[in-house]
Amino acid sequence: MNRALRRVAPVALATAAAALLLAGCAGGDPEASPSTPAAAECMDLSSGELSDGVKVEGDFGAAPTATFDTPLEAEELQRTVVTEGDGETTAAGDSVNAVVTVFSGASGDQLFSQPATITAGDTSVFEAFLAGVDCVPTGTRTVTVAPADSLYDGAGNENIGLAAGESVVIVVDVKEPLTASEWTEDVPEVKFGAEGEAPTVTLPDTEPPADYQLKVLEEGDGDVVAAGDTVTLNYQGTSWDTGEVFDQSYGGDPAQFSTDQVIQGFGAALVGQKVGTKLIVTIPPEYAYGTDAEAAELGGQTLVFLVEILDTAPAA
Structure with missing residues (x-):
């Protein structure tokens, strides 16, 4: 195994799509090919009491803090736009440069915060992570509240310290495309x-x-x-x-x-x-x-x- 390029989470979201974000690696078909819709259709997302109740602080593009009432137990996916950017709006197929930070809904503790590249609309990625980058302008910060059964088949993920049955809070900063x-x-x-x-x-x-x-x-x-x-x-x-x-x-x-x-x-x-x-x-x-x-x-x-x-x- 190539250590720098194929680390397991949470050491790297270098393999974010494969190790943390990719549904096929957590109970789905690991041989399934990614699928990205040709049409730039947006997900059916709305905010709710839980996602609106998360207070996010910290510089954009850095690891933020999130404050919310615990234990947070979500029954459906909710997304709130905390700060709306003014750049180009993401569309299906875009490789989105992002910083993803995940918190335990049970304790409020940060589970990980890492840079990640997420392909918008990629149906092999968990919806909870796609929601953060879906149809939003570059420069946007979103907070998504996800029920346990929407990630890792509800079994949790011991690599990041997520227990079975825990809901999560996901903060995503959508950054400009990366150019050297x-x-x-x-x-x-x-x-x-x-x-x-x-x-x-x-x-x-x-x-x-x-x-x-x-x-x-x-x-x-x-x-x-x-x-x-x-x-x-x-x-x-x-x-x-x-x-x-x-x-x-x-x-x-x-x-x-x-x-x-x-x-x-x-x-x-x-x-x-x-x-x-x-x-x-x-x-x-x-x-x-x-x-x-x-x-x-x-x-x-x-x-x-x-x-x-x-x-x-x-x-x-």
């Missing part, structure tokens, strides 16, 4: 070894970049990676904070996964690139494993990935 700027200063030195050998990435002795930046080392001439594509590649991940390589595919088989099933900064770096491209990208915590160092093994760390794109194919 060109990386021109303090770019690590990269040396590729012989075939089958791992490359060497030497980080400069500087503070980690605050911004999401990317440098194309060698541009390929193959097919262009589209959002949601299944990409085959080699990669090496280094923590700027520790200087250590924490995961890589070199020395084994190439990795293969969908662009929307990895950490936001990694998936976004692939979209729009051509097969054959070699690139290096620096990913701040807010686009990796989150800013909370206690919430994930790589939480709060700036990550650097060296990537070689070998192939790409449309999602099934």
